[in-house]
Amino acid sequence: MSRGFYEFILKLVEKIESLLIKGTIALIILLITVQVALNDPINTDLQLKQLPLVKKTLTYLKLDKLKNYVKDFKATESKPANQANLAVIAEQQGIIELKILNSNNASQVKVLVNNQVRGTFKDDRFRLRVKNGDEIILDSKMINKGLWVKVTNLSDNIQNFQEGEQFWVKNNLKQLRRVELYKRY
Secondary structure, X not given: OHHHHHHHHXXXXXXXXXXXHHHXXXXXXXXXXXXXXXXXXXXXXXXXXXXXXHHHHHHHHHHHHHOOOHHHOHHHOOOOOOHHHHHHHHHHEEEEEEEEOOOOOHHHOXXXXXXXXXXXXXXXXXXXXXXXXXXXXXXXXXXOOOEEEEEEXXXXXXXXXXXXXXXXXXXXXXXXXXXXXXXXX
């Protein structure tokens, strides 16, 4: 009787193992299919982001990271911030913080976005809200010596800048880059 029970347990374990493997494979195929469907540029008519379950899930995932940035967005100051507003802002804007490493007169360096002056450095730092495609330019025409400008902080949705990255600017206009934001759903 114990031998029959032992064989029964072995067969049961084999069946459970087989089901787990098949289930894992099916789940992986499902995840890949969903990713392809969300990223497919041909299916723009699907509007998967508008489904209530998808919208709620995506907003929930972004909310924790955005709480630190809410006070920096002027768009949310006039009305109460809710999860939907935060998700829209996150897709449209990012934050880059620049620091001048070697200057006593950093207040003379202008920061331009899309050829419009956004301001000057205060205490060797400048915090900048950007959108996808914005062109960031530093104007150091008033300063004759070379300056090192470092990216000290940035939001996680900015694709083509890196924290710690440095730029050399000397007595001219220095185009840093066009901002590229990660595509988010």
